[in-house]
Amino acid sequence: MTEPVRIGIIGAGMTGLSCARILKDAGHTPVILDKGRGVGGRLATRRAENGLQFDHGAQYITAKTEEFQKLIQSLMSVDAAGEWDMGERTGFVGVPSMNALAKALASDLDIRRQAQVSSVTEAEGHWSMAIGDEALVFDRLIITAPAPQTISLLGTGHPLSKQIAHVRLLPCWTLMAAFGDVAGALPASHRDPDAPLAWIANEKTKPGRPDRNAFVAQASSDWSKDHLELDKAAASDLMLNELCKKLDLDQSKVIHADAHRWRYAKVGIPPGEPYLSNASKTLFLGGDWCLDARVEAAFQSGTAIAETLLSEL
Numbered sequence: 601m602t603e604p605v606r607i608g609i610i611g612a613g614m615t616g617l618s619c620a621r622i623l624k625d626a627g628h629t630p631v632i633l634d635k636g637r638g639v640g641g642r643l644a645t646r647r648a649e650n651g652l653q654f655d656h657g658a659q660y661i662t663a664k665t666e667e668f669q670k671l672i673q674s675l676m677s678v679d680a681a682g683e684w685d686m687g688e689r690t691g692f693v694g695v696p697s698m699n700a701l702a703k704a705l706a707s708d709l710d711i712r713r714q715a716q717v718s719s720v721t722e723a724e725g726h727w728s729m730a731i732g733d734e735a736l737v738f739d740r741l742i743i744t745a746p747a748p749q750t751i752s753l754l755g756t757g758h759p760l761s762k763q764i765a766h767v768r769l770l771p772c773w774t775l776m777a778a779f780g781d782v783a784g785a786l787p788a789s790h791r792d793p794d795a796p797l798a799w800i801a802n803e804k805t806k807p808g809r810p811d812r813n814a815f816v817a818q819a820s821s822d823w824s825k826d827h828l829e830l831d832k833a834a835a836s837d838l839m840l841n842e843l844c845k846k847l848d849l850d851q852s853k854v855i856h857a858d859a860h861r862w863r864y865a866k867v868g869i870p871p872g873e874p875y876l877s878n879a880s881k882t883l884f885l886g887g888d889w890c891l892d893a894r895v896e897a898a899f900q901s902g903t904a905i906a907e908t909l910l911s912e913l
Contacts, residue, residue: 605913608633608729608736610717610753611744613641614895615887617705618671618902619742624709626910631738633715633731640702642865643694643895646776648856653809654776654816655698656860659789659801660684660691661895667903668896680704682807686789696808701895720753727883742884742905746864750885760876760885769889770821771828772865775839778856779813779849786847796823797842814856817843821866828861835859866893874904881912 607623609616612634620630638644644657663669672692675681680703682695694700719730720741727741743750747767754761775797788805792798798820804811817839819827827835836859844851867889875886884905888898 604629605740606738607631607740607742607909608727608738609742609744610634610720610729611641611887612636612639612702612706612711612713613744613887614643614702614705614898615744615902615905616641616742617702617709618899619744619886619906620709620902621705622903622906623909626906628913629710630742631736632709632711633717633729633736634711634713635716637713638699638702639706639711639713640699641898642862643698643702645694645697645699646858646860648776648778648858650812650855651810652778652812652814652856653697654803654814655693655801655806656774656776656816657862658698658895659799659816659818660686660693661701662691663896665896665900668899671899675701675704678704684788684806686805687787688789688791693806717753722883725880725882740882740884740909742886742909744885744887744902746887747885747889748864760878760883763876764871764885766869767871767889768868769864770866770868771824772821772862773819773824773827773830773835773839774860774862775815775817775819775836775843776856776858776860777815777817777840777843777854779815779853780855781853782813782849790846793820795842795846796820797839797846798823800843800846815843815847821868824861824865828863832859832861835861864889867891874901875908877905877908881908884909 607630609632642657751761790800799818803814886901891897
């Protein structure tokens, strides 16, 4: 009998999950390794005291392609996704939290959490990954980490590292704030790309969320770059001041405020193709950074990798 092909995937975000889902459904058993405690990458939800929760990563998703529309519809059919009326537009979100989308995709997949891969090496047609004192070996390897982290794993001298050396990723500081009392009705969202806070979301207007005065505010790329190395408390204070000014909120009513720095949030210069691979098609690099800073782009990358890999097996 032919030995099963060992497939390893680094990263349990949308790219890794969508890729693994297709491979699993085709009869393979991919192993996903992720350094985090959960799944989803920037499909992220932060929970805090008193039942507060914040979608502090991707705010909503759009579905332009037929394949992604089908996925969203399937997630809606199991109540893992819903529509969010943002006022000027409508998008889709996870229900009851953004990471519900990832959790639904991750069902029955082999995912090793808190598995920090420190290095990747190729030997005799196989790929070895170092995780602490352990080494895992795979016949095919898919890396879905952001481009700078991928280069760190492969080394700057690797041919694929040289191909993605030009990729530029942009940071994003995110504020999570809640208020005990808010006067008047506030919009579901506010967008101003040129302001320090480029995006503000009123969390309770999303389907399935707690009826709390919780807000997520994301700073612009320029503001985030200018303040990139601030500590969380200082960044939180600055963004909270901006939020209160923008929405005319009383800062004395704040019951929770925290910040999160996404060092690799958006792609500035993408490769423009869904993935990169070596000549033997044993190593694939992918992620939304290959195409665009959208969840659908991450899905397209993972899907393209899986389809190419299946055609080669």
